[in-house]
Amino acid sequence: MTRRVVVTGMGVASPIGVGLPALLEGLRTARSGTRLIRNFASATFPNRLGGEIDDADLAGAALTADERQYLAKDRKALLAAIATLEAIQDAGESVFAHTTPFQRALSFGPGENPDCLRSLANARETPYQMPFDGAAVWAAGKYHLAGPRAVNIGACAAGAMAIGEAFRLVRAGVVPVAVTGGHDAIASPLGVMGFSILGALGSHHDEPTRASRPFDVTRNGFVPGEGAGILVLEDLEHALARGARIHGEILGYGASLDAYRPTAPEPSGRGACLAMRGALRMAGWAPEVVQYVNAHGTSTPLNDKTETLAIKQVLGAHAYQIPVSSTKSQIGHLVAGAGAVELIGSLLAMAAGFVPATINLTHPDPDCDLDYVPGVVRALDYDRFLSNSFAFGGQNACIAAARYQA
Numbered sequence: 001m002t003r004r005v006v007v008t009g010m011g012v013a014s015p016i017g018v019g020l021p022a023l024l025e026g027l028r029t030a031r032s033g034t035r036l037i038r039n040f041a042s043a044t045f046p047n048r049l050g051g052e053i054d055d056a057d058l059a060g061a062a063l064t065a066d067e068r069q070y071l072a073k074d075r076k077a078l079l080a081a082i083a084t085l086e087a088i089q090d091a092g093e094s095v096f097a098h099t100t101p102f103q104r105a106l107s108f109g110p111g112e113n114p115d116c117l118r119s120l121a122n123a124r125e126t127p128y129q130m131p132f133d134g135a136a137v138w139a140a141g142k143y144h145l146a147g148p149r150a151v152n153i154g155a156c157a158a159g160a161m162a163i164g165e166a167f168r169l170v171r172a173g174v175v176p177v178a179v180t181g182g183h184d185a186i187a188s189p190l191g192v193m194g195f196s197i198l199g200a201l202g203s204h205h206d207e208p209t210r211a212s213r214p215f216d217v218t219r220n221g222f223v224p225g226e227g228a229g230i231l232v233l234e235d236l237e238h239a240l241a242r243g244a245r246i247h248g249e250i251l252g253y254g255a256s257l258d259a260y261r262p263t264a265p266e267p268s269g270r271g272a273c274l275a276m277r278g279a280l281r282m283a284g285w286a287p288e289v290v291q292y293v294n295a296h297g298t299s300t301p302l303n304d305k306t307e308t309l310a311i312k313q314v315l316g317a318h319a320y321q322i323p324v325s326s327t328k329s330q331i332g333h334l335v336a337g338a339g340a341v342e343l344i345g346s347l348l349a350m351a352a353g354f355v356p357a358t359i360n361l362t363h364p365d366p367d368c369d370l371d372y373v374p375g376v377v378r379a380l381d382y383d384r385f386l387s388n389s390f391a392f393g394g395q396n397a398c399i400a401a402a403r404y405q406a
Contacts, residue, residue: 005170006404007247008239009091009232010344011083015051015225015331018058019086023341024348027327030357030376032209034223034332040189047201049211050187051225051332053079061085071138076111079228079337080135080183087179088143091232094242095177101146105175107166108136108151109158111184111336135183135228147175156296156391157255158182159229160339160399164253166233167399176238183228184336192224198263202299212333213360214297214326215304215368222298225332229340246404248347252285254278258394264302265390269310272388275396276314279386283400287315290322291382292355294346295372296390297326298333307390308368323380325373329359339389343399346387350403355380 012019015033016026026033036042037050061082063071071078088095096104110133133151140149148169152161159182166180186195195201202221204211212223239246255278258271265272280287293315296307312319327345334341349356354377361374383403390396 001173002171003173004236004249005167005233006236006239006249007231007347008234008244009087009095010247010347011086011090011230012228012341012344013053013079013082014227014341015053018053018082020090020348023345024352026330027345027349027356028352028354028377030330030359032330032359034211035208036205037187039187042192045192045196047192047196047203048205049202049208049223051223052187053226058082067138074134075185075226076183077134077138079185079226080108080230081138083181083183083228083230084139084179087230087232092244095232096143097242099177101144103147103175103177104145105147105166105169105178106136106140106145106149107162107178107180108133109154109162109182109336110135110151111186112153112155139179143179145179154391154395155393156333156335156338157389157395157397158336160387160389160397161255163231163340163343163399164255164397167250167253170233170235176235178233179230180233181228181230182337182340184334185226186224186335187226195224200300210360212299212329214299214329214358215365215372216361217363217365219299219301219304222300222328223332225334227331227334227337227341229337229344231340231344248350249402249404250399251402252279252281252283252400254282254398256396258396260394262393265306266394267306269306269313271394271396272307272310272390273313275398276310276386276388279398279400285384285400288318289384290315290386292322292385293324294342294385294387295324295326296388297328297358299328303390304365305367307388308370311370319370322371323355323373323378324370325356325358327356339387339397343387343401346385347401350382350385353379353381
């Protein structure tokens with residue numbers, strides 16, 4: 001017997017807001033969080049744009065001195081910890097009250113940022129002192145998460161993949177509770193330089209807040225960012241038994257691999273289509289019931305065109321009748337953290353009755369001809385949406401989510 005899976009806790013750290021209220025307000029006002037990089041000396045870099053979080057916005061998190069010292073070795077782990085603290089607080093302490101540690105799953109999607117290894121080497125420490133999945137190690141110890149554990153390495157789809165795997169564990173009845181999400185800090189020296197070499201980054205340095213412009217004919221690359229999104233997923237019966245507040249319900253998850261090229265999407269969009277159709281099939285949705293698509297929308301020439309093509313193939317004529325938007329226009333590309341933060345943002349926006357905007361879209365690309373909600377948010381009462389995450393290496397993930405209905 002499959003279980004219904006609901007979201008009862010959420011936490012976030014993003015360039016437009018640390019904490020759920022700040023993220024919601026940033027989305028509602030269509031504010032940009034991209035700027036010329038300040039967190040490290042970038043004057044000599046060919047690309048100097050980033051979606052950064054100010055350290056002052058992280059200072060108030062309820063971390064002990066020892067926790068901060070441990071997490072300071074890896075910025076993406078620090079961001080994940082701050083988001084996790086909020087997610088557990090949001091879910092309520094009773095979330096773990098009637099479970100054993102072995103009934104609590106953990107599924108994280110960490111970034112592949114090598115800057116952590118460099119900082120460890122400079123400090124003459126080894127990766128064992130801050131492992132690649134340092135945030136998962138911290139969360140497991142703090143909250144006694146001793147059940148199934150997954151660390152998903154999937155580049156820009158890692159966060160969505162992590163949530164999808166946690167969803168499947170709860171849906172199958174393996175565990176009643178899972179802590180899940182993604183985190184990254186790619187607005188860093190090696191991260192920026194690596195993507196610059198690939199030619200993937202935007203170069204509109206004269207207009208930092210307008211540099212990320214998905215679906216616009218003048219787009220020329222993404223803006224690297226940093227952030228984390230963490231969710232608590234529960235079996236519906238478990239959530240109702242403890243009187244939990246429910247943010248929404250996850251009904252479907254689809255994943256695929258292009259098996260094409262490591263740095264370009266398959267031009268026909270076949271992999272993206274497989275992921276979207278998989279999510280629809282698991283949710284039991286016909287294409288016509290989808291009311292909004294939170295697009296991957298990176299602001300790169302290839303992704304935006306291919307994603308548009310895939311949405312039209314999957315949804316048919318209905319694709320032209322619904323809004324599609326990219327919040328990466330506001331927060332930049334959080335890579336492994338993107339899918340999780342975007343899912344949280346979509347759930348918040350749905351509850352508040354609006355669709356997030358695609359800002360900076362002033363010259364639509366003729367190949368990108370859907371309703372991308374340019375410029376400002378749109379008031380809309382909707383109940384069902386898809387959230388897309390399509391990654392380097394051709395990794396694709398799609399989550400079908402909805403407003404909870406008893």
